[in-house]
Amino acid sequence: MIVVMNHNATKEQVQAVLKRLDKEGFQVHISQGESRTIIGVIGHNTKDLLPKLALEALPGVDRVVPILQPYKLAGREFKPEDSVYRIANLEIGSKTIQIAAGPCAVESREQILEVALAVKEAGATILRGGAYKPRTSPYSFQGLEEKGLKLLAEAKEKTGLAIVTEATDTSNLKIVAEYADIIQIGARNMQNFYLLKEAGKLNKPILLKRGGNATIEEWLLAAEYIMSGGNYQVILCERGIRTFETATRNTLDLSAIPLLKQLSHLPVFADPSHGTGNWKLVPAMSRAAIAAGADGLLVEVHPQPSEALSDGPQSLTPENFKKMMKELKEIAAVLGRKVGNSNG
Amino acid sequence: MIVVMNHNATKEQVQAVLKRLDKEGFQVHISQGESRTIIGVIGHNTKDLLPKLALEALPGVDRVVPILQPYKLAGREFKPEDSVYRIANLEIGSKTIQIAAGPCAVESREQILEVALAVKEAGATILRGGAYKPRTSPYSFQGLEEKGLKLLAEAKEKTGLAIVTEATDTSNLKIVAEYADIIQIGARNMQNFYLLKEAGKLNKPILLKRGGNATIEEWLLAAEYIMSGGNYQVILCERGIRTFETATRNTLDLSAIPLLKQLSHLPVFADPSHGTGNWKLVPAMSRAAIAAGADGLLVEVHPQPSEALSDGPQSLTPENFKKMMKELKEIAAVLGRKVGNSNG
Amino acid sequence: MIVVMNHNATKEQVQAVLKRLDKEGFQVHISQGESRTIIGVIGHNTKDLLPKLALEALPGVDRVVPILQPYKLAGREFKPEDSVYRIANLEIGSKTIQIAAGPCAVESREQILEVALAVKEAGATILRGGAYKPRTSPYSFQGLEEKGLKLLAEAKEKTGLAIVTEATDTSNLKIVAEYADIIQIGARNMQNFYLLKEAGKLNKPILLKRGGNATIEEWLLAAEYIMSGGNYQVILCERGIRTFETATRNTLDLSAIPLLKQLSHLPVFADPSHGTGNWKLVPAMSRAAIAAGADGLLVEVHPQPSEALSDGPQSLTPENFKKMMKELKEIAAVLGRKVGNSNG
């Protein structure tokens, strides 16, 4: 941590800062420049204490510049090798890329079974589908809830696909955990710290979507909430950030993928369906995400997108999904990887 | 709702859209332009049904343009006159502007009592202070919880100030409701729909902060969640949005105030402390918020900002707060309003 | 400047950085922390050299953190007291707030004279109006060019108002300088460095609008371009930044006003018309800008906004402008200031 004093800070003001740091047990290095005093703060616990100090509020302090990243368990420094999780017969974060596909929301038995069979056949290994839906408007379809979870279980039994589905509140986390192989925490809940803490007590992988206005650092700190509770199986999922551009629903930030691979050991997925909001862009962005190094994808597939109760405009038909999968396998091969059950 | 077809959409594609709309009971007006067909959709229930349709997913459809605002109860059309709530002896949303002041977090008995007395004396009518704190890092101070609520109650008893404090989860909503006169729902929880629905069952004013990446429309829809549950006493609080500018913690969007006054009948507060993250900017932005038409402010005041366990850099000292209050009263007078207990 | 090394940087990598810094003549302070080496760089010329170094490209370097602000002449450190310019009989940047009002574009003799008389009567001291118009679409009205300048000159003669009008290219800067008392450089040209350099050779105040995606720092660096050429008379004008919110044309960042007052000695104006794009919001945001400390405003006024060739939706009628001016004078008085010719 570096404390930059104002150019006209007095000696007394500098002394006050030093006293405060000394009180907290920090060692300091003082650099007396021509125009300013700069104080370097050293100590093995700066990361923990930094959030508790408010040095900017002291007179004469211009800025406090943090040097160390504020997360630990999620960082590459803490664990240099890639994390790989095993669920059922799948590996997440290994050379094999997993594709989770399915409808935005579970709507009916027919719908989910039809989609599950279709995406399985095309090479998906995970079925996605929401039973609890967070919706912007109170007047929108809010999900089938437990009935939806049971339908997912039936689809799993019939196809062997693993299940990823969203828990939207601490009140449904447990029941979701009973049915899901991977529990999704959605973008709007990325900083729902109660939900994160409860998820940290489970022993199931958590797919943590990036909040629409979350920085990479805040996202890793949200992962840290889960991990500091004891659940180390976090999968990060880029799903687009909100920017000024309205031609797409969100701006899918694919550069987050290689950047996270540097900063963290956690597997990284991408969701090109929410990331663009437009099914016509999904195949190109799916290819791009794999090329950028994604460990998996979340893709919306619906048998009749125009009849979907939620997010129809961003859903692929099973036919378009199948075409896309073929290309994804070839791109994965360029990177020395394979896609899901592609040689199964 | 307007459906814009592609310029090369076929007759069959247009027919398919018309059939789908007919099935849902809509009336349509067809405009056959030189380059495109445009379908106007009329019906008293377009607002409810729109989210359920996914016409963009039909072949030949270019875009669907909503015409009506998706919220109802929160809208000025639903209730043309301004909403005014009465809590204890205060009016919210009337000619009288209410100032809520206090520390970011309740830290100790001494701290909260000292602040409460100081802000009361300067003209505040509401005491703010967090007992449950949502924090970006799991390693930051998380609040005194129920003990904090009890300290707020003591401060209320001693000063007569009303209390606004945050509920951060459905699990603490009830206990917060016991102690608070106004329940705050924070920016990160603006789309925590479970919390909103539970808040909708209470009979207490809810101060709903704008999410850092929420549009005005999404914010009003979040208010709609609370109101559609039966609790009509929502106060909107602008607290800054996230933009590319990093010189301030957020960008305080004061234009939201007059815009909300047109779109909605709900009272609007502003929080210049979180909105800027810099106590040096708070007095100017407080004046500006009042001048823009705010019905109240949330301001952070701490006896020793540099010792604060949370958000010290954005807290005013009691002395600076007092100076500021004097100016606010004069600006309010220009608009024919008064500030809190200013003639009390 | 602080150089932060990777946590696993080798001794050789640290040596290479030190060698590079030594080569450029810098002094260094080395802080050997438990997990990283941090190098503090001191020298009177770090500000000049920093942009020329690319230390991040050296192996083992994690980040380079600049400590000093990269602008000089525009900074408050360079000149602690507020800059005040005198044009004709007006002071810019003093206790007197100047209001520039008029149409977006000069359209006809009748239009500009009618507006000029109306805004003068209401208390404006400067007439605004574009003769050269930068327009997003090549099919939009592009301005009357020199004919427009002559009409502004006539309006000035008739009313005594000073003239602010935009130069959009080096090719029209000279002729604009002949007619204008203040030369506007628009948001889209804030980083048109050729135009800035040429403006730096003039001896006329330059009203420099903030670019729609410019940080405060980049804006001050654009001012620095003009000032480093010898023209110290720069007026900064906040006109809104582009954010995700589309309910307003831009997001008017009023916190820039008090922030600039800390960082810089330059006068600061605000443009609530472009800042909101909605005339209904202009009075509230004009009041707020004055309350936040603005030294002047740019306001669009048009006799018949619905017939305007440019930006009609954001223009006030003369009548609404007059009403607004009355309030602005009262708010200015609260701050110990007066508005334009208010006691003339």
Next chain:
Amino acid sequence: MIVVMNHNATKEQVQAVLKRLDKEGFQVHISQGESRTIIGVIGHNTKDLLPKLALEALPGVDRVVPILQPYKLAGREFKPEDSVYRIANLEIGSKTIQIAAGPCAVESREQILEVALAVKEAGATILRGGAYKPRTSPYSFQGLEEKGLKLLAEAKEKTGLAIVTEATDTSNLKIVAEYADIIQIGARNMQNFYLLKEAGKLNKPILLKRGGNATIEEWLLAAEYIMSGGNYQVILCERGIRTFETATRNTLDLSAIPLLKQLSHLPVFADPSHGTGNWKLVPAMSRAAIAAGADGLLVEVHPQPSEALSDGPQSLTPENFKKMMKELKEIAAVLGRKVGNSNG
């Protein structure tokens, strides 16, 4: 164009809008809903006239919703097949992907020749390098200007590479056009309409970078400026937009590539170097851009990035560039394309 009236608009207000539209020669369709009147406006010239109307300024008008895209020549509707340009022996926009590589700035004869040979050998077909540099700070290196252009010409002669280099102002456009095979217009100049108009008079391909805060629509309108002047050879280049995320210099919006392919017939390049500002992310994002459908790339390569006078941190070494090119060719092959001189 759709005009939406307020829910309480009077008959007279509706009549006034109809009269105004009739005056301009539009046909209208009136939809009298239960809560509002909606006016559909039809006519072959709505695109041209829309910018000239300011119907929002009429009393009783809530919003005006444009239906047609405001650009013509740049649109896919105007020209359904992809545009392909031929420069020297290269095709731009065909099945062959062109890679432009080189330093941010031409610094010396040795530097540019060394890079040119290296990138040629690795498979690049175009040499990039700036002779005129737009820099945020007036104290940064501003380019070698004409001397730089001559060095590029020498490199071209020695390697056969085509040249892309930036014109930063109308004053250097002509001389740049003499040396360049493709003239770059940078992000900061995307709305420098004078430069665009002058570029429209040339008969050379223009590589038009997206402005850091430009929407897709504004970008296509900037292309329209060039094309409406007669120069139809525009190449669009995505280089990142400014968002709240600061972990990367910009957010590279790869979804713009497939979206532009739908909206426009123009070739689309991507610049992962400026798009990320971090050389470590460039290979992944280059692969992703190709996978998303880019017709070419602009990549920064410097023999000694840490000694670069400009943008060193985002430059690849020749060795890293070579490694990356191998992968790009394989990804291109998956899409049925080839890269530059890959089979030469």
